[in-house]
Each structure stands twice: as structure tokens, then as C-alpha cells.
Amino acid sequence: xxFESTRLERYLDGKAHAWLHKYRHASGLTRWVxxxxxxxxxxxxxxxxxxxxxxxxxxxxxxxxxxxxxxxNDALVIAAVIIQILMISLKLETGKELWVIMLFHVVGTGMExxxxxxxxxxxxxxxxxxxxHVPLYSGFMYAAVGSYMVRVYKLFDLRFNRYPPRWLTxxxxxxxxxxxxTHHYIFDFRWILTAAVIACFAPCVMMxxxxxxxxxxxxxxxxxxxxxxxxxxxxxxxxxxxxxxxYPAQQDGWELVSFQKLIAWFLLMIIxxxxxxxxxxxxxxxxx
Numbered sequence: 001x002x003f004e005s006t007r008l009e010r011y012l013d014g015k016a017h018a019w020l021h022k023y024r025h026a027s028g029l030t031r032w033v034x035x036x037x038x039x040x041x042x043x044x045x046x047x048x049x050x051x052x053x054x055x056x057x058x059x060x061x062x063x064x065x066x067x068x069x070x071x072x073n074d075a076l077v078i079a080a081v082i083i084q085i086l087m088i089s090l091k092l093e094t095g096k097e098l099w100v101i102m103l104f105h106v107v108g109t110g111m112e113x114x115x116x117x118x119x120x121x122x123x124x125x126x127x128x129x130x131x132x133h134v135p136l137y138s139g140f141m142y143a144a145v146g147s148y149m150v151r152v153y154k155l156f157d158l159r160f161n162r163y164p165p166r167w168l169t170x171x172x173x174x175x176x177x178x179x180x181x182t183h184h185y186i187f188d189f190r191w192i193l194t195a196a197v198i199a200c201f202a203p204c205v206m207m208x209x210x211x212x213x214x215x216x217x218x219x220x221x222x223x224x225x226x227x228x229x230x231x232x233x234x235x236x237x238x239x240x241x242x243x244x245x246x247y248p249a250q251q252d253g254w255e256l257v258s259f260q261k262l263i264a265w266f267l268l269m270i271i272x273x274x275x276x277x278x279x280x281x282x283x284x285x286x287x288x
Contacts, residue, residue: 049148050144053080054239057242057244058242060072060075060076061241061243071124072127073124073127078129097150102143103146104145112139113132113133116134118184120247137244149276153276156208158207159206159216159284160282161204161205162205169200169274179267197266197267201225204221205221206218206221229266232268236257
């Protein structure tokens with residue numbers, strides 16, 4: 001399976017690799033700085049959908065007038081749709097990536113409708129562009145994770161050694177998704193599911209490239225899982241401060257989101273990975 005790159009991605013990728021090639025004989029520290037800078041820029045490019053929407057959330061939090069005829073929630077939905085249209089029309093995302101994003105919309109919105117109904121978190125009821133108590137922009141926040149996952153696959157030419165059978169990952173992902181609902185009524189299996197994820201993915205090694213002519217770098221797959229969950233948690237803190245949604249503990253004023261949410265985001269990451277791998281199957285690394 002090969003990834004379909006956009007014209008802009010091919011242009012930016014070429015510029016990045018030309019820069020890396022220019023400094024290939026530089027001293028150790030200089031080469032490391034250049035490699036790290038390109039790595040960070042590629043990560044930022046992978047996050048362009050989510051980062052853009054996060055900026056919109058902050059801007060609306062600071063400057064959206066309370067007296068406006070159009071509610072802030074509806075304005076956020078419109079802004080999210082415009083961002084998505086621009087991503088496609090400017091060739092920043094491909095049609096196949098849009099399918100992945102739509103999967104995340106469905107999975108995320110379904111969970112949001114249930115979670116708001118049982119009081120896990122809440123949105124303001126103002127606005128008409130919503131399902132139940134859930135404004136439609138919530139699906140775009142899940143879609144941002146899907147967009148990031150696909151773009152990282154492409155930008156770093158990801159390969160995997162000892163990736164677990166996809167049927168097994170699907171069973172674990174379904175159990176995780178079900179537990180997000182059932183733990184309100186029966187035993188909460190999140191720690192058992194966390195242990196299952198660790199046992200399943202611990203043998204897997206992710207191989208990635210920052211530079212075409214360099215060997216693949218190795219990283220245990222659980223490391224980026226944890227790292228991504230942490231950065232989503234940071235983004236969640238910004239989003240709750242911006243009023244995108246609030247938890248019960250934040251009803252009387254914003255406070256840091258509980259660190260326990262890191263486990264929830266870690267488990268949600270597994271669902272994200274499984275959804276992406278069923279559209280783009282994980283590719284094994286083969287020695288040349």
C-alpha cells in the first residue's frame with residue numbers, strides 16, 4: 001500500500017530533504033539540530049488541521065461577541081467546515097484521507113452524544129447545528145486526530161516490525177470503544193484494556209525516516225502512543241479553557257484536566273490507530 005501525497009506535500013518534502021542533504025556532512029551538533037528542526041516541522045505539518053482549529057477556538061474564546069446573532073458554537077461548526085473545505089480544495093488532503101476523517105467523525109460523534117447525555121462533560125446548549133447536546137464541531141476534533149495519524153504515516157514513511165494481527169487490534173479497539181459506554185453501568189475495564197494494549201503492542205517497533213538517504217530510525221511503538229496521548233491532553237486543556245467543552249470539575253471555573261484523562265486518550269489512540277490501519281494497512285520494514 002502506497003500513500004497518495006498532495007502536490008504541496010511533495011514540494012515541501014523535497015525542500016526538507018534538500019536542506020537535510022545540504023547539511024549531511026555537518027558536525028554532529030549541527031546535523032542533529034537540522035534533523036530535529038525538520039522532524040518538528042514535519043510534525044507541525046501533520047497537525048495542520050488540528051492546530052488550525054485550535055487557533056480558531058482560542059480566537060473565538062477571546063474575541064467572539066456574546067451579543068452576536070450567530071452563536072459561538074454554530075460559528076465554530078461553520079469555521080470547521082471551511083477549514084475542511086480548504087484542506088481539500090488546496091490539495092492539503094487527499095480524497096482517501098477524507099474517508100479516514102469521516103470514520104473519525106462517526107465514531108467520535110456517537111461517543112459524544114452518549115457521554116454528554118450521562119454528564120461526563122458538557123457543551124453550551126446555544127446554537128442549532130448540533131445533535132442532542134453535541135455541537136457538530138465536536139466531530140472535527142476527532143477528525144483532527146485521524147488527519148494527524150494519516151499524515152504522519154506519509155511524512156515519515158512509517159514501517160513496522162512485529163505489528164500485531166489486525167484482527168486482534170480490532171477486537172481490542174472494539175472492547176475499548178464499548179468500555180467508554182459500558183463503564184457507566186458495569187465494571188470499568190480500562191486498566192485491563194490498558195494491560196492488553198501493552199501486551200499486544202509492546203513487541204512492535206516503529207521504523208521511520210526523516211531523510212530519504214538515511215537508514216530508518218527505530219522506536220518502540222508504545223512510545224509515540226504515549227507521547228501523542230500526552231499532546232492531545234495538552235490540546236484538551238487549551239480547548240476546555242477556550243470553552244469548547246467543560247468537565248463537571250470545571251463548572252465553577254477552569255482548572256487543569258485530570259491526569260487520569262491521559263489513560264482515556266491513550267486508549268482512544270488505539271482506536272485511532274486501528275481505524276487508520278484498516279484504510280492504510282501497516283507496512284513491514286524489509287532490510288535492503
